[in-house]
Amino acid sequence: MGKLTDAIKHLIIINVIVFIAPQLLQLDFTNMLALHFPKNEHFGFWQYLTHMFMHGSFAHIAFNMYGLWAFGTPLEQMWGRNKFLFFYFSAGLGAGIIYTLVNYYQFNGIYELFINAGLTDSEVLSILKSGSTNDVRVVNAITQDQFNKITSLFNTPAVGASGAIYGVLVAFGLFFKDAKLALIFFPVPIAAKYFIPVMILGDLFFGMTKYSVGNVAHFAHIGGALIGFLIALYWKKNQFKTN
Template sequence: MNNKFSGAIKHLIIINVIVFLIPQLLQLDLTNMLALHFPENENFGFWQYVTHMFMHGSFPHILFNMYGLWAFGTPLEQLWGRNKFIFFYFSAGIGAGLIYTLVNYYQFNGIYDQLMGFGLSSGDIQNILNTGGYNEAVITLPTETMRKFYSLYHTPAVGASGAVYGVLVAFGLYFKDAKLALIFFPVPIAAKYFIPVMILGDLFFGMTKYSVGNIAHFAHIGGALIGFIIAYYWKRNHFKSI
């Protein structure tokens, strides 16, 4: 298998690196414009379902995503061809953003309804979202819940992780016996076992309070789900490149 940079992947990595480096060199903050915001937030734009895939919060963030894109995407592009791989990549990334938004909407509206139950008006709730302050004597929800409510509204999502998870799942479907390992778990494990464990881990951390760091677990799950659906259909129908 040829592990050299293939056409689409090379250009995707170049674009990601440019979008990461240029704003830092020019001291520009493009977060409000390009990161994926909650739809009720004033900074939200539909284009962000695409642009957030090229935004990264740190050097390790972009490093691991681009390594995953290269390592697992290269054999898939060689198998499918450039155009089909690009379609797959953007479908997984956009799907990840949509599913992430839907989960956030569900969680946000659940807390919103509880606040309405305390007798607050929509204006009162918007003031909480604008300032972060509220009357604890009236609103008896846990502090953690109110922080989450504020964070859902204000914290944008960035990164190619959702698309890369789709690529990872597709790799596992087509190359299920390939041995994979992580730095913190260096024992090689077949992709058909390794990848499901990673996704289950995201599901666990996404549904509990044990998540470490500001990670959009449901974007990972969304990308994995869309990637699985497309790759499974193509594999079942013996689709390769044209």
């Protein structure tokens, strides 16, 4: 690790600028740059790229940039700048796409209940946009938990480089499997080949249950990890070393 490599240095600089500039200028670019649900009026295809440079808090960006530096540095040193950037953005874009597909599946399951209750598409979208309703058709058709779920899917945008970072983390584990890793809340060093699968399984568990704390895009993490794994595994098996 140590010295910042070129790609990681510039990625960190861009992320920091995008985080700080709106605060200094008192502007909110969330509607434009964060990744929205496709049926939301603020959705744009460019958001699959731009959401990777948006972060919700100082802790969010600090953890992501630390992960980028700690696990990405040896990969860029091994692969070179261009290859690392291709990998990073592929993992990030894949994370956003898989996250959207999972959300769409969850959304449609509840959305059909609205339609079956006699509401039109425009009525459903209007209700979801407002986030509340007293329409008796809705009250009789779905539970409060289902309503909260679908309004959250519709209205909550995704931000952060976490999907790309998970791809980087998995690639690190493939190429440096015996490296010892530890977290603040579990400071005992564990080999990457054990540590990383446990983290991903944790995301899968929290993503499929109600035990998740806060608005964490677990399936974006899993998506980035999956794409990162496939690319890194292919490169490792085929010894693709072109920068």
